[in-house]
Amino acid sequence: MSKDITYYEIGPADELPVGERWFIDVAGIAIVVFNISxxxxxxxxxxxxxxxxxxxxxxxxxxxxxxxxxxxxxxTNGKSLTPPAVEDILHYPIRVKGGQLEIGLTDN
Ligand code: FES
Known part of the structure; x- marks a missing residue:
């Protein structure tokens, strides 16, 4: 059974330049957003x-x-690549809509 995803607007895409990152809180989750290339x-x-x-x-x-x-x-996919970590990290879908960055969280 597929889970629904809700997208949350997090800010204008043009305010996150290449090489920069944002630290944000969405629905109580600490998230980092990157612009890589x-x-x-x-x-x-x-x-x-x-x-x-x-x-x-x-x-x-x-x-x-x-x-x-x-x-x-x-x-890009949360995969754990080297020790000492063995478990993948959580990652989230992100999109640009109307110039705004939106992040997708799975509904519980
Ligand atoms: S590698 Fe130990 S806390 Fe991240």
Whole structure:
């Protein structure tokens, strides 16, 4: 059974330049939104290794490096790429509608 997704407007797309990131809260979830080479991605701001904030980590292409112990994740799909993390991080669909960035959260 597929779950419904609700999209939340989070701000004008042209205010998130290439290489920048936003830290936002949507429905009580800490989320980081990236503009990487003109494409937008959103992940939960939590590392699956030890629940530390992840969003301040250095970006290496489409990979983010956890600032705490150095695990790498692919921000485009949430995949865990290197130890010490073994679980994927949460990531969210994002779209541009009428110039506004919108992030999709699954309804419970
Ligand atoms: S908390 Fe992220 S690698 Fe340990």
């Amino acid at each position: 003109g494409s937008y991605y959103a992940i939960e701001d939590v590392c699956t290794h030890d629940d530390s904030p992840l969003g301040e980590g250095e970006l290496d292409g489409q990979q983010i490096v956890c600032p705490r112990h150095g695990a790498r994740f692919d921000v």
